[in-house]
Amino acid sequence: MIKYLNPSYIxxxxxxxxxxxxFFIIPIAIVGLIFSLFLSPKDYIQGDTVRIMYVHVPxxxxxxxxxxxxxxxxxxxxxxxIKSLSLVYKSLAPIGLTFNIxxxxxxxxxxxxxxxxxxxxxxxxxxxxxxxxxxxxxxxxYKFIRDPINSSKVCTLISLAGLINLVVIKYSVxxxxxxxxPPSVNLMGExxxxxxxxxxxxxxxxxxxxxxxLIFLMKYRxxxxxxxxxxxx
Amino acid sequence: xxxIKTKNRLLIFLSIFALTIILTIFLFKTLRNNVLYxxxxxxxxxxxxKAFKNNIRLGGMVKPGSVETDDxxxxxxxxxxxxEIIVTYRGTVPAxxxxxxxxxxxxxxxxxxxxxxxxxxxxxxxxxxxxxxxESLKQNAK
Numbered sequence: 235m236i237k238y239l240n241p242s243y244i245x246x247x248x249x250x251x252x253x254x255x256x257f258f259i260i261p262i263a264i265v266g267l268i269f270s271l272f273l274s275p276k277d278y279i280q281g282d283t284v285r286i287m288y289v290h291v292p293x294x295x296x297x298x299x300x301x302x303x304x305x306x307x308x309x310x311x312x313x314x315x316i317k318s319l320s321l322v323y324k325s326l327a328p329i330g331l332t333f334n335i336x337x338x339x340x341x342x343x344x345x346x347x348x349x350x351x352x353x354x355x356x357x358x359x360x361x362x363x364x365x366x367x368x369x370x371x372x373x374x375x376y377k378f379i380r381d382p383i384n385s386s387k388v389c390t391l392i393s394l395a396g397l398i399n400l401v402v403i404k405y406s407v408x409x410x411x412x413x414x415x416p417p418s419v420n421l422m423g424e425x426x427x428x429x430x431x432x433x434x435x436x437x438x439x440x441x442x443x444x445x446x447x448l449i450f451l452m453k454y455r456x457x458x459x460x461x462x463x464x465x466x467x
Numbered sequence: 468x469x470x471i472k473t474k475n476r477l478l479i480f481l482s483i484f485a486l487t488i489i490l491t492i493f494l495f496k497t498l499r500n501n502v503l504y505x506x507x508x509x510x511x512x513x514x515x516x517k518a519f520k521n522n523i524r525l526g527g528m529v530k531p532g533s534v535e536t537d538d539x540x541x542x543x544x545x546x547x548x549x550x551e552i553i554v555t556y557r558g559t560v561p562a563x564x565x566x567x568x569x570x571x572x573x574x575x576x577x578x579x580x581x582x583x584x585x586x587x588x589x590x591x592x593x594x595x596x597x598x599x600x601x602e603s604l605k606q607n608a609k
Contacts, residue, residue: 275597350561356504
């Protein structure tokens, strides 16, 4: 058990996983792009605008997923003081922020031709913007607060509030009347995306997840090296 | 099993967590009307006349067969299948504006049944499908 928690063992393991990810990511991304840009059909009402969805939806999911993961890790780190977890959430936060910004940006590109506006202050869009500020606050609090104990306290507070915001984002389109449409893909219940559009969406999601894994592993290794260097000093 | 310090931290965490949840619930209870992006025709009919002075957003379905276009004015009925409100608007509507689809109109109420829109937004629903499927669905409906 101890062997698997040893930083140098994890360092070697992440190196191996990184190679596997590198091998798969480019073919899957190419297949996903061909599917979503050429093979998938036009939408019956939006036309080609629907293709924005293949980037927008996976990035929105990833930004939610990574905030969920990092806040849970942060809270566990706060309670049980497992130092190596801080490396994990420090590597996750910038990825989540990037995808959050991509989701907002592509959403606004989609909103202009379909809704007729770039931005609306409805519950879904606003809560997504708030999530972006939570990400920024989170990153700033571990970058600028020198004392690790204080910084972990502040990070936990932010992630706690952000966790509630995640629930608000998820249910915003169900609880309140919003301009944003309700979810089309439901794990429990009916999915209202036709299968010919669902396949490219899932391939793109896989490609995005692999890209996240790639960046995450690279960042994690850098953070490990950085911590080791600090230890030497 | 847990040592005292860990237990304390767990308690601190749980209490702050509970507190934040309660605060958020209260926050959204008070903000309820501001969180709504638009009002449905039935909600509009319940509000008092004073609210007519301000700009509001009205949302619902464009009633099929109700769209009339004049020289530069478009007139249609917004419905939520219970109440109906007549909306007039000068200008161009978004490409997705269509009969039987969702719409959000921004503007002022003249009276309870008449709405002057300054801006029209089309609301897209959660259905995504290729045109052929839409055609066959229509065929089946007939």
